[in-house]
Each structure stands twice: as structure tokens, then as C-alpha cells.
Amino acid sequence: MLDREILKGAGIDYEDGVRRCGDNSGLYERLLSLFLADDNFEGAKKGLADKDYDELFSRTHEIKGMSGNMSITDVYRTSSNVVALLRAKDYDAIPAAFAELEDAYGKATDAIESAQG
């Protein structure tokens, strides 16, 4: 059983996540573990560094979907932002938005790790 308070601090809405999992907390927690192993963020980062905006788009889009489904709310918000900017082709604003995403992403993964104990 994970510490919900820790998760909450990182913007992870545990109850909602479990609900989304059909009230299956075991499933939700498994998904959170998988989130830790997920490589989409690394891929997004590389894409940004390479200015490969297509790659950046598909990666952050994935992150958006994942985080939305798992009620990892801050990551969801920040990744949605990046996606919107990419759609609008507002490339200059991206680095800043991405920094926010990175921040939220880090907090979330840290929280999950420590919540696992």
C-alpha cells in the first residue's frame, strides 16, 4: 500500500487513479510502477535537444495520455501544454514549457519511488 500523501504532494490523485482502474488499487499501483520504467520522457528530452519536433510531439503526446489516465495531474497539465504549443508551432515557447514538464515529471517519479518504500 502506497503512501497516498506522498503521491498527493506530487500531484498524483490516488483515489481518482484507482477509480479509473475500476476500483482496482492493485492495478493502479502496478501502473505507477510501470510509469517509473517508461521511457517516453527520455525520448521527449532527446527530441527537444535534437529539435526533432515530430519526435517531441509523439512522446509528449504519449506522456499526456498516460498521465491523464493515471491521474498524474501535474504531468498531465504540463505535457498538455507542450503538446498545444507544438500544435501551434510555437517552438520558441517550448523550452520553458518543457522545463515545467520535466519538473513535474521528476516530482512524480520521486514520489512514486518513495511511496513504494
Added chain:
Amino acid sequence: MSKKTILIADNSLINRTYLSGILSDEYDCLEAVDGQKALDILRERGIDIAAMLLDLVMPVMDGYQVLEEMSKDPGLRQIPVVVVTAESETSVEARALDAGAMDFLTKPIEPEIARRRIKSVVNARELEELHIRNRLLEEMQYQADHDELTGIFSRSAFYRDTRAMLLANPDTDYILIRWDIEKFKLVNDLFGMKTGDQMLVAAAESLARHVSDLGTYGRFGSDNFLICVPAASLDVESFMDVIVNEIRSSFEDAGIAQSVVLATGVFRITDHDLAVGQMCDRAGMALQTVKGDYTRHVAYYDDKLGNRLLEDQDILDNMEAALANGEFEVNLQPVYSLSTGRPASAEALVRWRRPGKGLVSPGVFIPLFEENGFISKMDYNIWEQVCQIQHMRNEKGLTPIPISVNLSRKSVYDPNLVESIVGLLRRYEIEPRLFRNEVTESAYIDNATQLIKTVEDLQRYGFTVLMDDFGNGYSSFNTLKDIPVDILKIDMKFMEGFERGGRVGVILASVLRMTKWLGIPVIAEGVETLEQYEFLHSIGCDYTQGFYFARPMPYDEFEEHVAGLPKAAITSPARFHVDDVVAALGSGHLFDRVMDDILDAYAVYEFNASALETVRGSEGYFKLFGYDMDAFKRESSNVLHHIVHDDREYVVQACHEAIETGKPCNLAISCTVRGGEVCRLHLTLSCVGKSNDETALIFAAFHLIDNGCEGDLHASCPYASENVGKHVF
């Protein structure tokens, strides 16, 4: 009930885990990481997969491509797909639906919505499949139930319906009628299958019209139909008359000039529990008994028939084993020569003794074996046994007696026949003259050319060929003309009452006379009484075979029988028949010379109370009386007409005297000779033979006494006065 399987196609592990996670309590979940793998699984599992959740954005092959591939493949087309879209965008959703997706889910996924959408898609698909399957089943059922051609019930539907009808009416008596159209194949052959089919449809319609209110009906197959109705509801014969007339009309309307005859078998249903199929079988058995019988068209099954058919089947099942066990035995029936009193030959007949069942009548097994071809094997077995007997007799130095074997129809038409027989004879070192072959006259009807060839081939090898059953109704004269037989066998059973004389007796006598002229010996077969034997003998038949003399017997008995016969076991009657002498006179070369070449006037007459009929005369005789040879051959002449009236009585008296005393009688008479002259002739009469019925044969020698004859006659007449009183004969 096992869970249905759904396929989750998404490249994201988290998504797959999530979807499996929320669906696995209801479904078995399979996962694919990209479009290609998804297709692979679909192709492998096919209809097992109740639905697929398909992510649109995947590497290698995305969701749209997967949908496209699926729509091209008839095996995959019908698998329902729910696409998973990243956001709610009408264009994406629309495109997905157009591409063949059945529904969509938008991320983030609400689990309840996901479950419901998947469930509804799976159910919808199931319902559709059920409908398709039902429709197919209905069609198949209809096909099975209804005969494709005629539309009436097929065999299985008939069985089912009839069963139901019988169950529903346990107290009613029913009959099952099975009928077909004789020689229907000809209609197809001559008028084409299409016309044939039309006629069958018409027959079916006829049936439907008349039977649908009474009971069940259907088509068993080809031109074979079935009816099951209460026994009281119709009279079979009248009903079939109605049907046949309707079929005849349709034939006429179609321009088919072929007579219609139906063969009908009826089974009376006493036991409602019997399988309908079996009832049809039994009606079929009854039907078979009237097939080809143009006098009987309707037959009823009874246990006797059934038993006979069971017996027949039993024979067929055991015939090969019987052959291997040597159950077919040769029995020999002697053929006696009446003049020698000893067997001239013997006929080999087959006897079948089954262990534990006794003798099987040849009347039962021969037709069966002829039909199925087994007869060839049996024939060969019999021939071999005969060869073995002959070989043994040779070894023992017994007086050779030829044995004749019967050639079945099948053997006669076997191109290897002569080879087989010759081979056997060589193996057992038998001369052809000891192995005779009997061919039945009816074989001539089937294929005369082949039969003639076979007979000629056999004769070429030195075999004697007998024609069996001569005169039993086929065209006997033609047969004799065309087939070069050596000996004829006439079965007395075809000559009912011949021994009592009358028409049959006269015909038989004529046949025997004819065969004598042709030089063909005749064996009278089936002689059973003394009366028959005596008559045959009196009309000149020398060879007889039959129960009166001896029954067919196994070889050992035969040998004993032959050995035990005294030298003259059968006594020849003291008298011989007129025709014997006639025949002898007619065919003896020596006598021909005597009668034809010399110029003296001799004649042989058949004498009865009122006439002295010339049977044979020398050339001198003809010259004397001025007879034309051809005219004589056409009609015999009563020489009494040439004798002057007053002298006729003397001649008649002299004949009686000659007959009674057995000594020659001399007298002088006046006759009208050629040219109308009246001459005085010296006549010597001798009785040569006498028969039962007061006819006698008289031999007469004429000498001219008074040569008051003139002209040529005198010049060529050797009866100079100096010859008077000399007897030349």
C-alpha cells in the same frame, strides 16, 4: 461458459496493462505491440477473437493501416474493432469509423464506458453471426428436406414426417408404397436428362395432388417414389392406375412415345416401431419382384419374400467360402442309348451341399451366381472336377464315357473360355472327345454372333457341343440353321403329354425326323415314365436321360451303377417303327445307291388299311409309273391308284398276308403305267416293319410280265420276259 477473447493492440505497455487490467475479469486478453503483430494474432486466432481494441497511433503499422488490412481480408472483416483515440476529435473518430471501426474510445479511458462499448460491440457481432448461422441452417434444412428437382420431400424428410405421422396415429393401419417407372433410364437416354427431369417433376406433382390429403409422400431418389397412407384410404391397384395414367399423359404431352409401366412394392405396416427406412427397404424388396414382369405390377411384401431375400444374401455371403471348401459337387446323370442299353455319355450337374443346411437348390443359387458373375468360378470348379474324374477313369482303364458340362451364359461369352478349358484338359491329359459342352439355346438370344463363334472355336479344338433346352420357346429353326451343334437335347418338360400322342407327339416326331435328316443325334432329357420312354423309342429317339433311368448321382455311385449294368439292361422292343426304317433307308449311303442307281423297279411303302403310300422308290420304279421325282418329293403317292380297280383288293390282302406271316407274298396285277398303258406286273411284297398303330412298311419288287407297254419304256425297260420269276432283292 468460457470467457470471450479480446485483442488489445497498443504500443504502450502501460496502456495495454491498463486495458487488460480493467477487462480481464470479463475477457481473456491478448496483447499486440504494433499493427503487424495485431494482424498476425488476428490471422492466427481468427473468429476466436470477439473484439479488438485498437490504438490508432502505433509504430510499424498504425491503426488505420490495420483497419485497411482487415477490410481486405474476408476472414478478418467481421471482427469488431473499437479504436482508442488520444483525444476527442471528430475527424479522427469519423475517419476511424469509415475505415471499418465499429466504435471508439477516447483517452483518458473511463473504465465503465470502455466495458460497455466493448460489450455492445461484441454482442452486436454475436447477434449478427447468429442470424447468419440461422439463415444458413434454415437453408440447409430446406435443402435436406426438399428434393432439389421436384420440390417434394426428400428421403430423409419423408422418413421424419412419416415417423411423426405414425407416432401421432398409433391405432391406424398404414401402408408404405414404393414405386418406380420401368426403364426410365431409356427416357433419359433417348429424350435427354432435361425431359426426363420434367417427367419426374410431373410425377411428383401427380403424387402431391393425390396424396397430400391422405398421408406423406416423397422422392426416394432417381425415379423412385414413396407414399405412406392409411391402409383404408386407398386401393393400391386403382391408385397406381390413376398415377400411371397421369404420367402417361405427361409423356404424351412431351412427345415421348414410350409406354409407361410402373413397378410397385407395398409394405403393410403392422409394427409402428420399425424404422421407416426399413419399411422402405421391404417395400423395395417387394418392388424388385415385379420389376421387368409385365404381367404383375404390384407386389406385397411378406415374410416369405423377406426370408427368401435373406436366404439369397446368405448364399452370396458364403459362396466364396463354399467354393474354397469344395462344397460344390459334381453329380453325373447317365444318358442311355436305347439300342445298346448302356450309357453313351453322362451329364455333369452341380450339387451344393452346405454343412448344417443341406442341399441348396440350383434353381436358387444358379440365377444368383449368374447375376453376380460368381458363376464363372463355379463353372471352372465343376470342369476341373470332371477332368479329375476322367483322368481317374483313364488311369483305371475303364471304358471311356464322355461327360458333358453345362456352360453358363457368362462362360459362353467369355473370350477366354476355350483357352481355360483346353488348359484344364491338357493339365489332366484328357482328350476333347471325353469333355462335351452343353450350351443352352436361350444363350443364343442374347448374342448370337458370340455364341456361334464360341461353338465354332470349341468344335475346332475337337469338342462336341450340345444344345440344351432345345425347343423351349425360342426360335428353334433359326438356331439350328445358324449354330453348328453336334447334338441336340430336348427337355421333355416342354412337351407336356407328348407320350399320349396328339399334336405335341406329332411335333416331336417331326423334329426327330428333321434332325435325323440333318444327321444330328437327339437326347431326350427328363424322361420320367415308361410310357414316355416307349413313345420316344417308337419315334426314333435313341438317347434318353431322366429319372426313369437314373437320377444324377455322385461319381462313386455312378461308377457302381455303370459297372452293375447287365449287357442289355434296357430291352429294345421287338418291333421298330416305320420311321426308323424310313430314316435308315433315307440316310443310308448303301441303300441310296441301291435305290437310285439301278433301274429295277423297287419301292418301299407305308401301308395302312386304306393306302399304300410310296415312301421311297428306285429310279426304275419312277420310270415305270411315270412319276416325276420332284412331284414325288412334294407329295407321296398312293400306288393303289395306279392299280386297276379289281386288283386293288388283292394287293391289300397280299400286304396283310405278308405282314402276318412275315414271309414274302407274290402276286400278279394290272397297273396303269406311264403313258397310260395298262401293264401286267408281277409283284413281290415283303413286310419290313410294323408299328403299334397298324402301319407297316412294305417292300415291293416289280417285274414286268406283259410287255404290252410301248415305245421307250419297253426299250429301256430291263424287265425282259427272260427275267420273269427272278427275284433280284
